[in-house]
Amino acid sequence: MMEKQEGYNAAVFADRIPKSLQENAVDCVILGYDEGELKVLLLKWKYEDIWSLPGGYIKITEDLDAAAYRVLQERTGLTSIFLEQFKTFGAALRQTKKYPVDYAKISRILDKIPLKNKECNLKWITKRFLTTGYFALVNLEAANPTPGFLSERCEWVSINAVPQLLMDHNVILKTALEYLKKQLNYLPIGKSLLPEKFTMQDLQKLYEVIIDQPLVRSNFQRKILKLGILDRQEKLMTGASNKAPYLYSFNTEKYDEVVKKGIGFSF
Amino acid sequence: MMEKQEGYNAAVFADRIPKSLQENAVDCVILGYDEGELKVLLLKWKYEDIWSLPGGYIKITEDLDAAAYRVLQERTGLTSIFLEQFKTFGAALRQTKKYPVDYAKISRILDKIPLKNKECNLKWITKRFLTTGYFALVNLEAANPTPGFLSERCEWVSINAVPQLLMDHNVILKTALEYLKKQLNYLPIGKSLLPEKFTMQDLQKLYEVIIDQPLVRSNFQRKILKLGILDRQEKLMTGASNKAPYLYSFNTEKYDEVVKKGIGFSF
DNA sequence: TAATATTGTATCAATATAATATAATACTAG
DNA sequence: CTAGTATTATATTATATTGATACAATATTA
Numbered sequence: 001m002m003e004k005q006e007g008y009n010a011a012v013f014a015d016r017i018p019k020s021l022q023e024n025a026v027d028c029v030i031l032g033y034d035e036g037e038l039k040v041l042l043l044k045w046k047y048e049d050i051w052s053l054p055g056g057y058i059k060i061t062e063d064l065d066a067a068a069y070r071v072l073q074e075r076t077g078l079t080s081i082f083l084e085q086f087k088t089f090g091a092a093l094r095q096t097k098k099y100p101v102d103y104a105k106i107s108r109i110l111d112k113i114p115l116k117n118k119e120c121n122l123k124w125i126t127k128r129f130l131t132t133g134y135f136a137l138v139n140l141e142a143a144n145p146t147p148g149f150l151s152e153r154c155e156w157v158s159i160n161a162v163p164q165l166l167m168d169h170n171v172i173l174k175t176a177l178e179y180l181k182k183q184l185n186y187l188p189i190g191k192s193l194l195p196e197k198f199t200m201q202d203l204q205k206l207y208e209v210i211i212d213q214p215l216v217r218s219n220f221q222r223k224i225l226k227l228g229i230l231d232r233q234e235k236l237m238t239g240a241s242n243k244a245p246y247l248y249s250f251n252t253e254k255y256d257e258v259v260k261k262g263i264g265f266s267f
Numbered sequence: 268m269m270e271k272q273e274g275y276n277a278a279v280f281a282d283r284i285p286k287s288l289q290e291n292a293v294d295c296v297i298l299g300y301d302e303g304e305l306k307v308l309l310l311k312w313k314y315e316d317i318w319s320l321p322g323g324y325i326k327i328t329e330d331l332d333a334a335a336y337r338v339l340q341e342r343t344g345l346t347s348i349f350l351e352q353f354k355t356f357g358a359a360l361r362q363t364k365k366y367p368v369d370y371a372k373i374s375r376i377l378d379k380i381p382l383k384n385k386e387c388n389l390k391w392i393t394k395r396f397l398t399t400g401y402f403a404l405v406n407l408e409a410a411n412p413t414p415g416f417l418s419e420r421c422e423w424v425s426i427n428a429v430p431q432l433l434m435d436h437n438v439i440l441k442t443a444l445e446y447l448k449k450q451l452n453y454l455p456i457g458k459s460l461l462p463e464k465f466t467m468q469d470l471q472k473l474y475e476v477i478i479d480q481p482l483v484r485s486n487f488q489r490k491i492l493k494l495g496i497l498d499r500q501e502k503l504m505t506g507a508s509n510k511a512p513y514l515y516s517f518n519t520e521k522y523d524e525v526v527k528k529g530i531g532f533s534f
Numbered sequence: 535t536a537a538t539a540t541t542g543t544a545t546c547a548a549t550a551t552a553a554t555a556t557a558a559t560a561c562t563a564g
Numbered sequence: 565c566t567a568g569t570a571t572t573a574t575a576t577t578a579t580a581t582t583g584a585t586a587c588a589a590t591a592t593t594a
């Protein structure tokens with residue numbers, strides 16, 4: 001089962017694995033919205049050029065959802081946020097043929113980070129495991145990106161500039177974005193992506209970034225307003241030489257109601 | 268962690284567990300449609316009054332999806348069917364407080380079925396694990412329900428007459444049905460649930476059973492026909508004293524196209 | 535041949551949608 | 565102060581969709 005790679009014997013890892021942890025993981029696609037761009041929170045590993053989605057093992061006494069919340073909280077400081085499971089990934093070759101793990105790199109990293117830390121279960125290096133993908137939409141301004149013990153940086157990266165990620169993380173990210181695109185047509189979004197108050201243009205741009213195509217302004221406004229999830233606030237004086245737009249905020253009560261009912265077509 | 272229950276020490280199971288299998292499982296909600304009822308395929312266990320969804324462990328060299336297909340194939344003989352992952356379940360208390368496992372019953376069963384069979388991994392008795400829920404829509408007529416080595420019966424049960432199931436299987440079933448209900452509004456269904464040729468009434472009844480509410484006949488017909496996924500065939504002479512309905516069949520090409528595009532509302 | 539049940543399609547008002555137009559700003563330049 | 569400019573909020577219009585109902589066309593039975 002194990003094979004040598006670049007002179008490194010992966011089986012060495014097997015000894016380092018604490019037995020106390022579950023063999024399953026979660027990976028979080030944490031999306032924020034900033035300067036008209038959709039951004040995803042990524043980790044840059046220590047010492048080597050490895051990037052990955054924030055993830056973690058599920059503790060044996062922990063709910064699956066709780067593990068995802070924990071990862072989100074550890075990497076952003078945020079709690080009680082929109083977080084949704086979207087798919088579990090379990091291709092047999094997650095760590096091998098299809099998405100090769102560079103054992104040499106991992107080896108060099110581990111040589112520098114002794115694994116006395118019980119929180120680190122590196123079974124994924126040597127054995128296929130499942131990971132459940134979650135995605136979160138968060139207020140980028142409120143988040144406080146924090147690297148873990150294997151990573152040296154935790155950064156917002158534009159979804160148009162995502163580097164090659166560890167294992168199948170690029171696929172996980174892509175799947176999350178497609179899922180979000182679909183969700184748009186039967187769920188309101190934006191409550192946690194936008195600041196408290198925002199203009200109609202802000203909201204439209206968010207939608208356009210997600211579905212990756214332009215929308216007709218007047219029709220977008222009409223459709224959104226008809227959902228009844230927005231409260232109109234005062235006008236925003238930008239200093240620009242044009243009519244000042246209204247500010248809006250989400251009406252939490254109605255927003256949640258629409259989330260429950262769903263929008264759009266139904267038989 | 269382990270506790271005695273009805274005088275039986277669950278830890279005894281731990282020794283019986285082969286190490287060769289992954290600790291994750293799939294459970295399949297296999298739905299069929301018969302006599303105007305939606306039915307789910309359930310297993311009745313040997314010797315004791317235990318019912319469950321068909322499920323199985325994921326082999327260490329097996330794709331997650333492949334494991335679900337295998338379960339479906341083993342229990343129905345069917346292959347290449349609509350089968351979709353809908354959610355992974357991982358509540359910490361899956362096997363304990365919230366959904367107690369009756370160790371006494373399991374014990375009695377295992378006393379009669381010696382576990383020399385390597386295919387049986389009963390770790391789920393002693394330890395929390397994740398299970399990924401899949402649902403399949405199959406042609407009930409074409410399926411050949413077949414029990415496994417732990418079960419004595421494999422039967423179609425009306426979703427209105429489902430007994431108490433093992434662990435959280437009732438929740439898994441409920442979640443699958445809710446998921447299907449939602450899917451209805453942006454995917455065509457019926458291709459694998461109905462026979463080759465069917466009447467408009469057949470299709471409407473199927474929809475009504477799934478969403479659990481009546482639909483207006485003329486409007487349903489108009490909406491469905493507009494999707495362009497049906498080919499009209501000859502008339503069906505039933506011998507009933509009324510106008511004979513047309514038979515329809517799904518146009519596979521257009522059907523798949525619509526599955527890809529989705530139907531209904533979009534921004 | 536009339537009665538009956540069910541089907542296929544038409545009708546029509548109400549509503550929704552896409553594309554475009556118009557009026558109302560908030561500021562700038564002169 | 566006024567005209568110009570960019571942008572916003574909303575109106576308009578033609579077209580399409582929806583929900584509710586109506587009605588003609590069968591296939592059989594009485």
